[in-house]
Amino acid sequence: MARAIMIQGTGSNVGKSLLVAGLARAFADRGLRVRPFKPQNMSNNAAVTEDGGEIGRAQALQARAARVAPRVDMNPVLLKPETDVGAQVILRGQRHATLSARDYAREKPLLMAAIVDSFRTLAADSDLVIVEGAGSPAEINLRAGDLANMGFAEAAGVPVVLAGDIDRGGVIAQLVGTKAVLDAGDAARIKGFLVNRFRGDPSLFDDGMTAIADRTGWEPLGLVPWFNDAWRLPAEDVLDLASGPGNGAFKVAVPRLNRIANFDDLDPLSSEPGVTVEIIEAGRPLCGDANLVLIPGSKSTIADLAHFRAQGWDVDLAAHVRRGGHVLGLCGGYQMLGDWIDDPDGIEGRPGRSPGLGLLRIETVMQAAKTVRQTQAVHVDSGTDVTGYEIHLGRTSGPDCDRAWLRIGDRLEGAASADGRVRGCYLHGLYASDAFRAVDLAAMGGASGLSYEADVDAVLDRLAAHVTAHIDLDRLWDLAEVVRD
Structure with missing residues (x-):
């Protein structure tokens, strides 16, 4: 029992x-x-x-x-x-x-x-x-x-x-x-x-x-x-990402959206010894020295896009692109990078059409049907495997989708600007794939020195040893009661 x-x-x-x-x-x-x-x-x-x-x-x-x-x-x-x-x-x-x-x-x-x-x-x-x-x-x-x-x-x-x-x-x-x-x-x-x-x-x-x-x-x-290694485990709260060492030369700036969602894409980057992930709070400008601005997922894309503009981050992002910086939008962040977000049925609030940031030639139409699935993909340029998941509302299309940079089965996924410096996709968790993370960071001037999944398991082993040394597990087992019918 x-x-x-x-x-x-x-x-x-x-x-x-x-x-x-x-x-x-x-x-x-x-x-x-x-x-x-x-x-x-x-x-x-x-x-x-x-x-x-x-x-x-x-x-x-x-x-x-x-x-x-x-x-x-x-x-x-x-x-x-x-x-x-x-x-x-x-x-x-x-x-x-x-x-x-x-x-x-x-x-x-x-x-x-x-x-x-x-x-x-x-x-x-x-x-x-x-x-x-x-x-x-x-x-x-x-x-x-x-x-x-x-x-x-x-x-x-x-x-x-x-x-x-x-x-x-x-x-x-x-x-x-x-x-x-x-x-x-x-x-x-x-x-x-x-x-x-x-x-x-x-x-x-x-x-x-x-x-x-x-x-x-x-x-x-x-x-x-x-437990000193807690920061190396996937974070439940985006603020927990700030507890890492944060001294890598390659800087990733992440604007903190009001309804930020599914930000586990940041965990492998935060764990990389050569990468610094900086969460940008409201009221602060986006880092002028960032190599990559990563716009994360959102539970309320249109509202968070308005919040993004209210901070002046749209101006900072445009300057970052002019300086030759890289931009990656994931899920809701991907939708924000386009020309328009259309919500005809009021899925996220009032029905209407909102202008995006205009950095990708794409448009998104919000739909009630929700995509939720684990996903295996291939990075088109390198042929490396990518494991992740999709969890989103909406369908995205447009000319920049012709430069999709992921392949999922028989379909292409994502979009990229003509110079390849601005990209987006619906696939979450892609940076947990070591080979892809190494290739992608190298293409942006960074480097990878981590086996992420193995590192997470090693930290869990150390956490188990930690609690075993300081909690009376035998007594905890004795106190646990049989589940009744």
Whole structure:
């Protein structure tokens, strides 16, 4: 019978995703069939499963850590924000609806049933399901109808371990305060706690661990030091990319769009020793010394194009092109580079036609049908294989598509300017392919010195060793409970 344990956090970004990935690899290396699970995730950085579904990229990394292929049941509800008040709801990998927060609340009973069903489906062919919460259970104003933390733990009968982040300060208050605000039933579901991201001599926090245990009654399961190689793993938040060394001579400037999506294209570049990836925040000009300006994907292309212009980045980009710089647009960024974006049915908002940046002779027509698939391609000029995925709305055509630079089966993909310095395509994840990345960087004056996929697996091995050294895995296994029917 499968067992399950849930890692919740005292807040967002306390390291839950990384802890689950490390635990997944550690328990898998003990010969267990491990499955990661996150009931509800909110992210525009999605991964595509083999059957054409979408899940959070963090769960795809956790599946890789567990040495299994990602499945839609690992993240049955994925929320992809489209505006400040609404999000696209992905249910078991497929687009379900676009809902406001109020409308979403009415959908929760249906969603909880699907979440529990996915959880039990995973448990049916596993020994251990490691569940990741979202945000914090201390947000008791959201407890009614909760899908992500204690609501799920109660519905599925899963015990909880609570993780706090000492690096941000106040970890004793984080953990003890959470106990103080939870109702008795929820507090009783928490069986132990972890303190994450410690720096320095761990013996200096012995009294702190005791103070937390005394005030909560929860069992201390580990004091986990800062993991220095975390930046080498695929980032869930674009801001995490800034934690790399960033001292390579080849500079990639990436304007941060409001609804930036599927930016995992940047992870291999950020890991390259000879490359610096700089995220350009709103209000700052695009780097004048960049070799490549990469315009990433967007969940709301037309709105992000307006944001792009509002920062003056269109002027900076035109100057970059005049200086002989390279430009690459991916997915939504590809659409922005064209002459026009036509949205006759109002897929992204009001129906209308918007002028693009005019750097590629192409036009895009938005369509309701969504393309979601894993993809194998070939780089036309070099013949190198490229592995990636497509996840987009819209169809793009125009004269510059005659210079398509990728081939997917019998069709050509992408577009390029006459001088080849401005390019775009719909294929995400293409820079994870080592041979293509080396060829493409060389063509722009850069160089590759990394085997990316091998590097990710090596970091996951080191992460597993890290958590094994600092978390009592045997006790965690004992605390995990058998999944009930």
